[in-house]
Amino acid sequence: MHQEAEATASAGARGPATYDLVIRRAHVFDGRQKLTGLYDVAVDGAEIASVSAEPLAGRQEIDAAGAWVMPGLIDTHVHFYDVRAVSDPDSMRAFEENELPGRLGLFLEHGATTIKSVGDPTGGILDTRAGIAEGTLRGPPLLATGCGITGRDGHPAATVFGDNPWARERFTGEVDSLQEIRDLVHHLADRRVDAIKLLSEGACAHSGGPGYLWRNPAFPDGVELERLPRELLRAGVEAGHERGLRVTVHTTQQVAARGAIEAGADGLEHGVTVEPLTDRSLIDLMLEHDITYTPTLWIDDAHPDARGNLQKVSRAGVHIALGSDTFSGRGLFGANTVEEAELMVAAGMTPTQVLAAGISGASRQCARPDLGTVARGKRADLLVLDADPTADIGNLRRLRMVILNGELAVDKRRAASSGSPR
Structure with a gap:
């Protein structure tokens, strides 16, 4: 697909780099469609800097391990x-x-x-x-x-x-x-x-x-x-x-x-x-x-x-x-x-x-073209989900993380790992 080729090219255009944050090896729903394969999504500041099929390096890295990334x-x-x-x-x-x-x-x-x-x-x-x-x-x-x-x-x-x-x-x-x-x-x-x-x-x-x-x-x-x-x-x-x-x-x-x-x-x-x-x-x-x-x-x-x-x-x-x-x-x-x-x-x-x-x-x-797309230059408001929301809309409830303006705002991994009394 054109968008997938564009996503891959966005990394190569910049060359080796260390980004502020990289979400590694994720399935991606880009706001309109799901992309084929796994991607690294890199963030610099409050913006998405790259969506790449090739591995990227970040000062902070989150291993999605096949989870799903989508816009908030x-x-x-x-x-x-x-x-x-x-x-x-x-x-x-x-x-x-x-x-x-x-x-x-x-x-x-x-x-x-x-x-x-x-x-x-x-x-x-x-x-x-x-x-x-x-x-x-x-x-x-x-x-x-x-x-x-x-x-x-x-x-x-x-x-x-x-x-x-x-x-x-x-x-x-x-x-x-x-x-x-x-x-x-x-x-x-x-x-x-x-x-x-x-x-x-x-x-x-x-x-x-x-x-x-x-x-x-x-x-x-x-x-x-x-x-x-x-x-x-x-x-x-x-x-x-x-x-x-x-x-x-x-x-x-x-x-x-x-x-x-x-x-x-x-x-x-x-x-x-x-x-x-x-x-x-x-x-x-x-x-x-x-x-x-x-x-x-x-x-x-x-x-x-x-x-x-x-x-x-x-x-x-x-x-x-x-x-x-x-x-x-x-x-x-x-x-x-x-x-x-x-x-x-x-x-x-x-x-x-x-x-x-x-x-x-x-x-x-909302007349906000900076929102709503996993693409370079767009605002880094992202969700990480444990399962494919395009297969079952209920998977929106399987929320793992929320990235807001490029920063980790909600991390439900900690709550899950700490467990709860039965």
Whole structure:
């Protein structure tokens, strides 16, 4: 294969060298496909320096002994702050001091080496991002949209935060005019967010849009909302693009998905979940507009059509990105990311397709070409697994080591060798 020849050549081009770190004799899944044979993967600093079929020397060496090396997982849809516990400055401070560091560590413990927050309080999540980048917090690099932008009294402002006004002002940005949505997008861009998230449900009562009943197990009777008007969606997308930011839109129904795409969105968060995807022209529209579809089965698998809809768009060739919709109160941060991958396979995707969605597809969704590939010059965020994840997605749970920014961040060999009391 071309990539294998390129990998072999990368060592020869440099000649004999001693690298900072070499993972020796490993099978490699490079982010899109598995390579034939065994390779040495060399790291200098925070970057991959070589992927070679020939032996390499390192100041630190890890003998993989035929284990599997792959890029770290990227979870593109996370809600990090506890929406139930954060309701005033004191509870916010308590969460950040007592809960936040451990949750960041959980992602690494399960192999998620990049996470993307899509609707946390703007100030808090950007401070968290800075703390990770500066090294004062231990965790995977964090990408963030800041607050999610919704219509006046839209989701999640009037649903999740209906009885929590303090958090509502910080987790959500409610707009009901073209100027307001443009100003908010530019404000977030000025704060250097990594992307923009819009929510299609919810708008002012005079929008004239079709009625919408938001349903969730926590709200069995539903909450009546209206959709964000198309002109506001389009204005939000255009403002994001003016600032060079990708814009994704929360949707659950076909009509909302079509509206988001026609408004110029780059991706769909959730996609179509609450009804069967019957409109083939909508799938064609996704392909035509190069849309990324993030199925979030970890939260949406309760909907009977969510798996089948993912299967339809995946088989059609729509770009897929892994995103768990992890939030506080259910499951375990990081473990939910792995469960999402397993649910995507259960929905009909192959393990290789799901791995690509969680690595190269996710890096595309995040507009981060430095991530998601085992190749020279890419960031050295790597997993070492005891078994082939392309044969069984469950082998993501057989995690041996996590390399983050070129350094050993998680080493489960020590825990295994020390044993545990029976």
